[in-house]
Amino acid sequence: MDIDFKKSALIEVDVQNDFCPGGALAVADGDKTAASLNETARRFAAACAPVIATQDWHPRGHCSFASTGRKPAEGETLWPDHCVQGTTGADFYPGLDMNPVTLIVRKGFRPHIDSYSAFFENDRKTPTGLDGFLKSLGIDTVYLGGLATDYCVFFTAMDAIRLKLKVYLLSEASRGVNYPEGSVEKALREMKNSGVTVL
Numbered sequence: 001m002d003i004d005f006k007k008s009a010l011i012e013v014d015v016q017n018d019f020c021p022g023g024a025l026a027v028a029d030g031d032k033t034a035a036s037l038n039e040t041a042r043r044f045a046a047a048c049a050p051v052i053a054t055q056d057w058h059p060r061g062h063c064s065f066a067s068t069g070r071k072p073a074e075g076e077t078l079w080p081d082h083c084v085q086g087t088t089g090a091d092f093y094p095g096l097d098m099n100p101v102t103l104i105v106r107k108g109f110r111p112h113i114d115s116y117s118a119f120f121e122n123d124r125k126t127p128t129g130l131d132g133f134l135k136s137l138g139i140d141t142v143y144l145g146g147l148a149t150d151y152c153v154f155f156t157a158m159d160a161i162r163l164k165l166k167v168y169l170l171s172e173a174s175r176g177v178n179y180p181e182g183s184v185e186k187a188l189r190e191m192k193n194s195g196v197t198v199l
């Protein structure tokens with residue numbers, strides 16, 4: 001993989017305990033993303049290129065939790081309680097090397113909006129600040145991987161395309177929830193159709 005480190009950033013999406021085996025919203029082999037991300041992150045760090053780690057960071061009783069008893073809107077998915085602020089489940093998976101990371105972006109902390117993408121919350125307009133961060137550094141290309149391929153990785157990739165960035169998905173460094181069945185394949189297809197290069 002030939003990377004232009006002057007204009008590229010790596011985004012490591014939600015590699016947190018709750019998305020790894022044993023966690024509240026475990027993704028099959030979610031822990032396997034870490035080794036591959038670490039290897040790429042160390043190459044970025046050696047070039048002093050930005051490495052961003054995102055962290056799903058929900059308050060207790062967050063609107064995305066099925067435990068609220070709320071009726072989901074059309075097309076909306078509710079989840080088991082996960083990545084609650086300050087809990088071990090919300091911590092980064094210990095196998096993820098945080099030394100190369102230059103920025104941590106927390107998302108999903110507004111009680112009434114969920115946030116899958118690292119760029120915008122699910123209202124599609126509340127920014128996380130990541131776009132401004134990348135722009136101020138002159139970044140035009142992002143490499144991304146992590147959890148989950150069909151949710152947070154997918155929405156991050158699609159927003160990055162919308163923001164006119166070149167997007168490379170590190171598929172070896174990503175795993176999906178695949179709920180509903182087939183959603184990983186659907187996400188991969190949509191990403192490819194939108195201009196994401198799947199590595």
Ligand code: VGL
Pocket residue numbers: 014019056079116147148149150151152153
């Ligand atoms: C995610 C569901 C709920 C993810 C986060 O990181 O893909 N999925 N919250």
Ligand code: ZN
Pocket residue numbers: 056058064082083108
């Ligand atoms: Zn979440």
